[in-house]
Amino acid sequence: MSDLFVVLGVAVITFATRVSFLISPRQAPGGRVGRFLDVFPVALFVAIAVNGLVAPVGSPELTANLFGALGGVIGGIVFRRSVWGVFALGALFFYVARAIIG
Amino acid sequence: MFGGPSFRRGLRDSALIAVAVFLFGLAYGVVAVDAGLSPTLTMLSSFITMSGAAQFAMAGLLVAGPIPVLIAATGLGLRHLPMSARLAEMIGPQPLGTRLRLAFVLVDESFGLTLRAADRGVDDLVAYKSAADLTLYLGWLLGTAGGVWFGSAIDPEAAGIGVLFGLLFLGLAAPMVRSRRDWIVAAISVVATVVATRILPVAWQVTVAATIAAVIGVFIDE
Numbered sequence: 134m135s136d137l138f139v140v141l142g143v144a145v146i147t148f149a150t151r152v153s154f155l156i157s158p159r160q161a162p163g164g165r166v167g168r169f170l171d172v173f174p175v176a177l178f179v180a181i182a183v184n185g186l187v188a189p190v191g192s193p194e195l196t197a198n199l200f201g202a203l204g205g206v207i208g209g210i211v212f213r214r215s216v217w218g219v220f221a222l223g224a225l226f227f228y229v230a231r232a233i234i235g
Numbered sequence: 236m237f238g239g240p241s242f243r244r245g246l247r248d249s250a251l252i253a254v255a256v257f258l259f260g261l262a263y264g265v266v267a268v269d270a271g272l273s274p275t276l277t278m279l280s281s282f283i284t285m286s287g288a289a290q291f292a293m294a295g296l297l298v299a300g301p302i303p304v305l306i307a308a309t310g311l312g313l314r315h316l317p318m319s320a321r322l323a324e325m326i327g328p329q330p331l332g333t334r335l336r337l338a339f340v341l342v343d344e345s346f347g348l349t350l351r352a353a354d355r356g357v358d359d360l361v362a363y364k365s366a367a368d369l370t371l372y373l374g375w376l377l378g379t380a381g382g383v384w385f386g387s388a389i390d391p392e393a394a395g396i397g398v399l400f401g402l403l404f405l406g407l408a409a410p411m412v413r414s415r416r417d418w419i420v421a422a423i424s425v426v427a428t429v430v431a432t433r434i435l436p437v438a439w440q441v442t443v444a445a446t447i448a449a450v451i452g453v454f455i456d457e
Contacts (some may be wrong), residue, residue, distance in 0.1 A: 139301045140276050143293050143308045144283040150312035152338035154319035165453050170324070172420045172452035173317040173445065174350055178408035179424040180431075180445040181343060185401020188432035188440070198398050205402050209409045216351075217251065219406035220399075227398050 197234060201227030241352075241359035245366025248352070252344050252367075253374035255403050259287050260375045262396045263294070264382015270294040274383045281379040285340055285372060286311070292438050307438035314442050317449075318346050325353050326361055333361060340368035347407035354410070414457040424448035 186202040204226025205219045212218020260281065267277040272294060280290050292307040318341055326337065345367040352363045412421050427444035435443060 135301060136272060136276055136297070139293060139297065139304050140272075140280045140283075142301065142305050143280065143286075143289050146305060146308045147284050147286045147289050147312050147315070148339065150309075150315035151319055151341040152335060153316050154323045155334040155338045155341075168453045169449050170317050170321050172416065173314075173449040174321065174347070175408060175411050175417050176420050176424040176448035176452065177314055177318075177343070177441070177445040178347060178404045178411065179421045180428045180441045180448070182401045182403075182405035182408055183425050183428040184432060184441050184444075185397050185399075185404065187401075187429055198401070201395075201398050201402060202405070205405045209405070214409040214412075216403075216406035216409065219409050220402045223402035223405065224399060227395060227402070231395070 197227055197230035200230035237362070237365070239359060239362055241357050242362040242366045244352070244357060245348070245363035246370060248348055248363075249345070249367035249370040252348070252403065253370040255399060256287075256344065256371050256374040257378035257381075258394070258396055259400060260378020260380075261382040262378075262394075263287060263290055264379040264384075265386035266291065266382075267294040267379075268383055268386055270297050272297060277383050278376075278379060281376055285342060285375055287342075287375075288441075295437070307436075310438045310442055314445060315341055318343075322346065322349065322364075325349065326364075329361060337361065337364055337368070340372055342371060343404065344407070345371055347404070351407070351410060416452055416455045416457045419455055420448050420452035423451055 182205075183202075186198045186205075201223045203223075205223030207226075208215075208218040208220070208222030211222065263281070264277060267280070267290070268274060272280070280293065284290055288311045289308045292311060293304050296304045296307055319338065322337065322341060323334075326334075329337075345364055348367045349360055349364045353360055357363050408421065412418055424444060427447045428440065431440040431444040
């Protein structure tokens with residue numbers, strides 16, 4: 134029963150945060166809040182990317198992951214910031230590095 | 236809306252990301268059952284939450300009891316606040332049912348795709364995001380089901396799923412980094428995240444790092 138409570142609680146909290154600004158139509162905030170909203174997506178996606186590449190299991194691991202990151206950056210340059218160029222080259226570098234260094 | 240050009244584009248753009256989401260769902264199904272969550276509750280959590288981060292945190296903290304899990308979910312959910320605000324700004328006035336539906340699958344992947352679609356001038360962002368939400372949601376559910384029922388044959392760490400997801404978001408971030416301010420914010424986010432992985436619990440690392448970088452970005456001119 135307590136597991137059901139946890140599952141329901143996580144669902145409610147997650148939905149509440151997602152619907153926070155969508156529940157009622159309102160004007161987009163301006164000023165500094167507006168600027169924060171402009172840059173937050175970049176900050177968020179980079180944080181998620183780095184977190185997954187540096188600490189995929191929650192704590193830092195500096196192994197084949199960094200080669201994956203390097204491959205991703207090179208992919209971004211070579212394929213002109215294509216999402217799939219970054220992903221494909223990064224994955225290739227990661228799996229090759231892991232095969233070589235373990 | 237459904238079946239129109241923007242909807243079809245959303246299906247197309249999200250298809251491969253849905254494969255990655257499926258793999259992540261597989262990993263979640265394995266991890267959740269391994270952590271002691273029943274197959275039924277594991278599937279229920281994916282049906283009603285649709286949040287990899289929160290669900291993985293839940294599986295990881297289940298033994299600690301409900302309070303740590305709910306605190307972690309709150310910390311992870313805070314990043315949805317600016318996403319919700321930004322999405323509301325992009326879609327403009329919409330019926331309540333539409334806004335609630337789009338909010339339900341407000342995940343990092345569909346948000347990133349929708350931002351990119353807005354930049355590229357896609358006409359109907361509601362249709363676009365609806366299509367992306369549909370494919371990602373199905374991918375997540377099917378992945379979770381696969382993990383629950385075939386979990387013993389899968390090793391998510393061996394498959395490098397965490398790294399693949401990192402690369403996916405690196406790819407989503409790449410086209411968004413355009414101005415001088417974007418580059419500075421991205422660099423600060425890198426540093427803040429590396430530091431956060433060393434000193435903060437998992438549930439807070441991304442949210443705190445991203446918030447710090449974005450707050451500093453407020454004071455930087457483009």
